[in-house]
Amino acid sequence: MHTHELSLRQRQILKAVIHDYITSGEPVGSRSVSRRHRSSLSAATIRNVMADLEEIGYLSQPHTSAGRVPTDLGYRFYVDTLMHRPRLSKVEESRIEQGIRPSSGQAEELMQETTRILSHLSRYAAVVLAPKLTQSTWRRIDFVHLHRERILVVLVADSGLVQQKVIVLDEVIEQPELDRISRYLNTVLTGVTLQEVRNRIVARMAEERDEFNGLMRRALELSNKTLEGEEGHVYIGGAANIAHQPEFADVKKMKEIFGAFEEKSKLVKILDECLAQGGLRVIIGRESEIREMRELSLIASPYKSGDRVLGVLGIVGPKRIAYDRMVALVDFTARLLSNILTEADA
Amino acid sequence: MHTHELSLRQRQILKAVIHDYITSGEPVGSRSVSRRHRSSLSAATIRNVMADLEEIGYLSQPHTSAGRVPTDLGYRFYVDTLMHRPRLSKVEESRIEQGIRPSSGQAEELMQETTRILSHLSRYAAVVLAPKLTQSTWRRIDFVHLHRERILVVLVADSGLVQQKVIVLDEVIEQPELDRISRYLNTVLTGVTLQEVRNRIVARMAEERDEFNGLMRRALELSNKTLEGEEGHVYIGGAANIAHQPEFADVKKMKEIFGAFEEKSKLVKILDECLAQGGLRVIIGRESEIREMRELSLIASPYKSGDRVLGVLGIVGPKRIAYDRMVALVDFTARLLSNILTEADA
């Protein structure tokens, strides 16, 4: 379907229908549009316009002689060209600022606080994709020998975030050697990503024509192991909020949705895409490839440290979510989190 | 209400009613009991007995001329004296054994695998209260200086489980000093709890009449900080399973229940009680002090390492849960986890 140029009137009415539907949750009729909005037009005129909008594919009727409901395409048009973003109120902004203030500095807690405040303010479900190890820059790295080939890697990001990971090596390396490796890595670790560190080591090994330097070789291997097989961890909060929505009163749908939340891998996939894209994204219903998201919308935005994109945060709600407010909310929160992480880095 | 001696017949019929109700979910009538079970008695006789059981408080009617439904008291009697525990099938046992095999050794993952397998086999929600730091014995402790007074404590349990925690001190202690402290603590750490370590240090300080030994003083402080303010962390899995239950088709109830799961603190409280009790516990509906648990039952059992109780695991389902099977499941899983942790300690 190619783009349709909409007349001013068509746009106004589409906007009105969508607004009404978002607030009421019920199919909206021509009558109520003419009453509630610019009443210069009669119901009949609006009916005609609505019929046009249905033809184009922006509205649809649940059944003959019911009001109109926006289609995914309709929402899309609304989000892309009709909607303007309101600012959050000062109160809300400061509540977010209060809410995201990590007491411990553990990545885990920061993510959890973010989901909490997001789900609380949106009244929908909140999702946060944890910072990628690959994208973070590190202030410090430590290895703790656990048992045999098992080693705990403790990474302290420039931002002060702490992350841990257990890796399994091919050979046993004792603690003293681990300490030497970490000391070495820490000297090379001047606010760059682990990727970078690897490159530097490789370069240096080449430069010194010393391919058999055990320390460097092992340092390289440990960095590799640390980075490899990182599957995104996703935090979810307030999933229960979705149950409040009247359109999910049907238990079958609810069950489906909660199932989707527990199968986090799919969610990770879709959030990863947002991460690749770079900016704030709105994904509406069937636009997502995930079956269970058919009746849901996702509003997500990446957060960064400096100009390195670390992860993604957002909210999931019914398709008739208040896009304008929610976009503002997600955007603000992502910026705030980015600021926190960036400043801590500096 | 004082204990009632029940006749054999009464017990048989109560048992039959409960079994039928658990499988069908619908009020069970005298007719169906006489048909499905020992048919030596007529419906009328059974009706009389059921009337008695109602009088005692073990059964109730949703409305006149409906079948009977067990009361909390009825379930209690069933669980305490009527029920016998079946064994799990070999297949199930081996599935659990397969399912709980921590690949990484991080406490976090072990707990998550446990919730996964429990919720999967039970088809209800699974809860696991993470191991208490206070109760674990440690093989190794490490401190990583993060930022100013912030320090990351890495604890490696004798079992190989790794746990971390960020603590904030009153003074800044640099990494070299931290290393000395951890070296010292590691020498004292011979398979005892941190509590014990503290006691030993205190004893030794007294013995050596050296109250101002900086090293020991700081070691003491760090142990204290590590132990203090530990609020139980609870893992939840398969909460969506509860949505399948017909009795929660009502959306209001559902919402309430999911709310309860998100408010983890209450759950922690009740699990803590189970931990204090020591053995497997069944908590039925209103027996719990938590409002939201009114219509739910909890079956929980502590897991240990050796004879130190570390945490609690269990499942939450509707009151008409298959107590016998579920008790067997929880019991087996708790034993298995205990074995894993105990053997690893040895």
Place this chain on the structure above:
DNA sequence: TTTAGCACTCTTCGAATGAGAGTGCTAAAT
């Protein structure tokens, strides 16, 4: 081009109804 009017469609709600399940009680049977 817009609007008023009108017939038509479709859902929703409540009342009415009947079937079905189960009970309690009484009187007969064991």
Place this chain on the structure above:
DNA sequence: ATTTAGCACTCTCATTCGAAGAGTGCTAAA
């Protein structure tokens, strides 16, 4: 003294019916 059959009664549940209401599409007038 128990147990059982019989029966009237109660309550729920599903179905049907009809009326009300909301909204549409179309036509003809403004």
